[in-house]
Amino acid sequence: MPIEKTLKFTVDSALLQELGERLVGKPYIALAELVKNSYDADSMVVDINFHPNENYIEINDEGQGMTEDEFEKFWMKIGSTHKSGSQSRKYKRSMTGSKGVGRLAVQYLAREFEMSTVSDTNTTKKLTVKINWEDAINIGGYLTDIQVKYLIFEDSKGFDKGTRIKLSGLKHQWGIEHVRGLAKEIWWLKPPFRTKFYTEVDKGKIFDINFNSSERDYVEVFNWQTKAINEIWYARIVGFNENGNITISLEYPDEDPIVYEHFLKECEVENGEWELRIYYLYNRQPFGISVNDARNYLREFGGVYVYDGGFQLPFYGDPRNDWLKIQYDFSHRLTASELLPEEMREKGGMQFLPTLARILGIVNISTANEKELNILITRDRLNEDTSAFRHLVEMVRVGLDFYALTERKRRIKESIEKAPIDKPRPKKILEVLDLYKDSIESTDFPKIRKAIQKVTEEFESEAEAIAEQVSVIGPLATAGISTLAIEHETKWQVNTLDSIIVQIDEISFEEDRNALRKKINTLKSDLLAWSKRVRRQRTLFDYFKDTDNIKIRNRFSIKVIIEDTIEQVGILARDVQFDTSQIEFGLLPTASLVEWSSIFQNVFLNSFNAMLDSEKKLISVKTIYEGDGKEILIQDTGYGIDLTNSEALFKPFVRKLKVSPDMKQLEYGGSGLGLTIVRLIARNIGCTVSFVKPDKGFNTAFSVKWSEKNE
Numbered sequence: 001m002p003i004e005k006t007l008k009f010t011v012d013s014a015l016l017q018e019l020g021e022r023l024v025g026k027p028y029i030a031l032a033e034l035v036k037n038s039y040d041a042d043s044m045v046v047d048i049n050f051h052p053n054e055n056y057i058e059i060n061d062e063g064q065g066m067t068e069d070e071f072e073k074f075w076m077k078i079g080s081t082h083k084s085g086s087q088s089r090k091y092k093r094s095m096t097g098s099k100g101v102g103r104l105a106v107q108y109l110a111r112e113f114e115m116s117t118v119s120d121t122n123t124t125k126k127l128t129v130k131i132n133w134e135d136a137i138n139i140g141g142y143l144t145d146i147q148v149k150y151l152i153f154e155d156s157k158g159f160d161k162g163t164r165i166k167l168s169g170l171k172h173q174w175g176i177e178h179v180r181g182l183a184k185e186i187w188w189l190k191p192p193f194r195t196k197f198y199t200e201v202d203k204g205k206i207f208d209i210n211f212n213s214s215e216r217d218y219v220e221v222f223n224w225q226t227k228a229i230n231e232i233w234y235a236r237i238v239g240f241n242e243n244g245n246i247t248i249s250l251e252y253p254d255e256d257p258i259v260y261e262h263f264l265k266e267c268e269v270e271n272g273e274w275e276l277r278i279y280y281l282y283n284r285q286p287f288g289i290s291v292n293d294a295r296n297y298l299r300e301f302g303g304v305y306v307y308d309g310g311f312q313l314p315f316y317g318d319p320r321n322d323w324l325k326i327q328y329d330f331s332h333r334l335t336a337s338e339l340l341p342e343e344m345r346e347k348g349g350m351q352f353l354p355t356l357a358r359i360l361g362i363v364n365i366s367t368a369n370e371k372e373l374n375i376l377i378t379r380d381r382l383n384e385d386t387s388a389f390r391h392l393v394e395m396v397r398v399g400l401d402f403y404a405l406t407e408r409k410r411r412i413k414e415s416i417e418k419a420p421i422d423k424p425r426p427k428k429i430l431e432v433l434d435l436y437k438d439s440i441e442s443t444d445f446p447k448i449r450k451a452i453q454k455v456t457e458e459f460e461s462e463a464e465a466i467a468e469q470v471s472v473i474g475p476l477a478t479a480g481i482s483t484l485a486i487e488h489e490t491k492w493q494v495n496t497l498d499s500i501i502v503q504i505d506e507i508s509f510e511e512d513r514n515a516l517r518k519k520i521n522t523l524k525s526d527l528l529a530w531s532k533r534v535r536r537q538r539t540l541f542d543y544f545k546d547t548d549n550i551k552i553r554n555r556f557s558i559k560v561i562i563e564d565t566i567e568q569v570g571i572l573a574r575d576v577q578f579d580t581s582q583i584e585f586g587l588l589p590t591a592s593l594v595e596w597s598s599i600f601q602n603v604f605l606n607s608f609n610a611m612l613d614s615e616k617k618l619i620s621v622k623t624i625y626e627g628d629g630k631e632i633l634i635q636d637t638g639y640g641i642d643l644t645n646s647e648a649l650f651k652p653f654v655r656k657l658k659v660s661p662d663m664k665q666l667e668y669g670g671s672g673l674g675l676t677i678v679r680l681i682a683r684n685i686g687c688t689v690s691f692v693k694p695d696k697g698f699n700t701a702f703s704v705k706w707s708e709k710n711e
Contacts, residue, residue, distance in 0.1 A: 027172040030105035032185035034059045036096040039189050042088045044206045050213040052174035062162040064089060065119040071127055107133045111169030123158035179218045183225030184288050188297045190226055228287035229297060234280035237399040241272040248399045250406055260402050264395055268372040268388035274396055276361035278354045286696055304361040315381035324397050326356055337401040339394055352407035363396055500526050555587040562621050565600040575617055582622030589706045591685040599681055602674040603634050603702050610638025632704040640699035646691035650675045
């Protein structure tokens with residue numbers, strides 16, 4: 001009979017280090033976890049004393065702390081789930097810290113850990129603990145066998161509540177980029193505005209992060225990054241009121257302000273100033289802020305806050321409280337402003353009114369100096385059943401209406417300037433002829449119309465034939481340019497084969513068997529690498545192998561075509577990196593595969609040449625969707641171009657490549673026809689192409705635009 005036995009799982013103490021490396025990964029992420037713990041503990045402030053050059057970091061908060069029982073049940077249990085899906089005890093904040101990762105973070109960051117904690121439920125007791133992680137891990141035993149010694153202090157006068165952590169013997173070399181990384185991890189915990197006074201209602205939204213360091217550069221970088229949300233606005237409205245004379249300054253980054261003056265008749269609000277920041281939360285945001293983080297932040301803290309003499313009125317600032325009647329107007333499909341003068345009330349003018357989820361604003365007033373503005377007894381809001389409050393709403397809201405109207409005009413102007421050039425429409429001749437029907441003898445009109453219709457039909461047939469020729473000739477020309485581009489690649493391959501032949505000739509079969517085997521294996525690897533490069537080179541012309549790719553016109557996936565083209569030109573990319581993470585789902589205008597391949601191959605080859613002298617070689621492809629307007633933006637870190645003269649680059653045989661003499665021999669192509677072909681094909685399929693202002697971090701941006709209305 002078999003003997004049945006049982007065993008318990010054990011966990012090696014080295015798992016602490018392994019988990020820290022794998023789950024935390026970077027020191028600034030580990031430190032961010034400790035800051036999040038302070039937020040989860042309902043602290044209104046956390047102090048980060050950052051002194052890596054002195055080999056320690058401190059994190060102090062005034063939160064709820066831990067009792068001895070909580071220390072045992074939660075802190076001493078790695079991977080505890082008590083935060084999962086829960087809210088903080090006092091202010092009902094959504095828990096942010098990862099499940100039990102805080103304990104791994106302290107081990108990952110430093111060799112020694114000290115903590116003192118005082119629970120807000122009993123401030124007469126203080127728990128302190130000190131751990132040397134290397135001793136704990138190096139004992140060679142099991143994680144469940146590690147004993148942590150802690151002390152309990154008692155004082156009837158009580159201790160300051162909260163938790164204080166000191167990390168000594170730091171394991172990582174901290175630099176300014178790590179500080180910026182830390183700020184990127186925790187900036188969204190801070191609300192955008194500070195009030196001079198607190199109420200129990202708004203305490204839960206107050207969380208200050210004080211970053212202290214002897215390194216001033218670190219402090220400046222941290223503070224700048226945590227405030228970056230205030231700097232990534234798309235437009236800003238600054239307003240002032242003096243007895244009903246409203247001055248609005250509408251600002252766009254790097255542009256002169258647009259000033260609008262509005263008079264509010266019989267205004268019962270004498271003063272006031274405000275600033276509203278409007279965000280455009282699509283595509284990559286500056287300062288490394290992700291779109292998702294920015295959207296979540298505005299959902300939490302967005303809206304328009306009201307401060308009365310420095311005291312925040314808690315009701316205002318919550319996006320759910322639509323005191324400016326923005327969501328109300330959206331639901332009622334308001335098309336023209338009811339606040340702007342009659343001559344400015346364009347139909348469709350409110351089409352670009354921003355939602356509260358895109359606004360972060362503050363209004364400063366003083367009810368002490370306003371006779372008609374009164375605060376309710378609850379102290380959370382103004383009395384809204386007064387004319388003065390309605391005037392307050394109007395003076396702030398008129399700036400938003402002015403923005404919406406201005407934005408509409410800007411978009412229309414941009415659409416006109418960059419609208420695709422229409423294909424020939426001979427039928428317009430018949431439409432004009434019909435307008436003058438009554439002026440032509442009735443007996444002659446049918447004959448004239450029939451003759452003109454015949455000519456226009458012939459013209460249309462000829463235009464269609466030309467378009468078909470362009471759809472084939474353009475890609476064939478691109479193939480010719482690509483052939484020139486692979487000249488350097490072919491030269492490299494020939495040199496490789498010559499080298500392999502020389503090595504074969506040098507082989508002596510009298511050599512040691514192991515040495516001979518090693519040489520043959522090396523030659524085999526070289527031949528395999530050569531064969532692989534030849535196969536990759538052939539992908540440049542893959543689309544031409546199938547006549548359907550030339551004849552069949554369809555709407556293809558943007559991401560698929562871009563990534564296929566990157567694969568095609570990969571053999572020529574050298575050490576260029578591609579970023580396609582910002583391509584959202586969408587379809588290209590109707591065209592053949594070879595047409596789209598030709599456009600993107602030419603653009604990428606130009607970027608390769610432009611980056612020959614660049615230390616950082618990156619091509620980013622992203623999509624921008626605005627209503628019916630669609631755009632693909634291809635950006636690179638090359639030498640850049642002068643936008644004022646960029647149109648000349650689309651002319652045949654015009655080249656303005658800036659390449660150092662050392663890199664001249666590595667230049668691809670050289671015909672000066674690439675961009676001419678790109679524009680020819682693009683126009684044929686209803687797109688406009690142009691060079692535009694690049695995003696920060698890039699030097700050149702190439703735009704491909706079209707309208708879905710044409711599809």
